[in-house]
Amino acid sequence: MLDANAPVFARVAEVEGRLAGFSLSVLHEGTWVDAPICYLEDLFVDPGCRGQGIGRRLIDDLIALARSRAWSRLYWHTREDNPARKLYDEFAQADDFVRYRLQF
Ligand SMILES: CC(C)(COP(=O)(O)OP(=O)(O)OC[C@H]1O[C@@H](n2cnc3c(N)ncnc32)[C@H](O)[C@@H]1OP(=O)(O)O)[C@@H](O)C(=O)NCCC(=O)NCCS
Structure with a gap:
């Protein structure tokens, strides 16, 4: 994410100059759309800072x-x-896709 040419990027939330949370995302192309698609890979808020709307703002x-x-x-x-689905449900309705994954 520190490589400006990489499709991975981070956004951080600060509270009084201290890191309180972050989102990690990957931009990728798709075959059904022309414009980039953003995959939010990880969302994390410091346990001491949760419940204050930081996750929602990220x-x-x-x-x-x-x-x-x-x-x-x-x-x-x-x-x-x-339990974070309570938050996610405010943004969109979960769809009915199921993930299959192979580990190598
Ligand atoms: C999920 C996470 C990022 C939410 O961050 P946050 O800053 O606490 O979220 P917010 O304060 O913006 O929460 C907004 C709402 O969702 C609810 N909510 C969020 N996370 C919740 C949780 N873990 N349990 C219960 N409610 C939760 C809050 O009650 C709040 O509702 P309210 O405004 O009606 O009170 C944080 O809990 C976290 O880092 N969890 C551990 C990592 C994780 O699970 N990441 C997501 C992986 S998909």
Whole structure:
């Protein structure tokens, strides 16, 4: 994410100059759309800073970036029972895709 030419990037949230959370994302192309797609790979807020709206603002930040840079889509995965879904459900309805994964 420190490589300006890499499709991976991070956004950070600061509270009084201290790192409070971050989002890690990957921009990639798609075959159904012309504009880049943003995959939010990880969202993390310092346990001592949770419940103050930082997670919501980190997602809002990506939405604002997507709009200003004309990306076509923003998406992320989470576990079915992740309590953070309460937050995610405010942004979009989860779809019915199921992930298959092979490890190498
Ligand atoms: C998920 C996470 C980023 C949310 O960050 P946050 O700053 O606490 O979220 P917010 O304060 O913006 O939460 C917004 C709303 O979602 C709810 N919420 C968020 N995470 C929650 C959790 N883990 N349990 C219960 N409610 C949660 C909050 O209650 C809040 O609702 P409210 O405004 O009605 O009170 C944070 O909990 C985290 O880092 N978790 C560990 C890592 C993780 O699970 N990441 C996501 C992987 S997909």
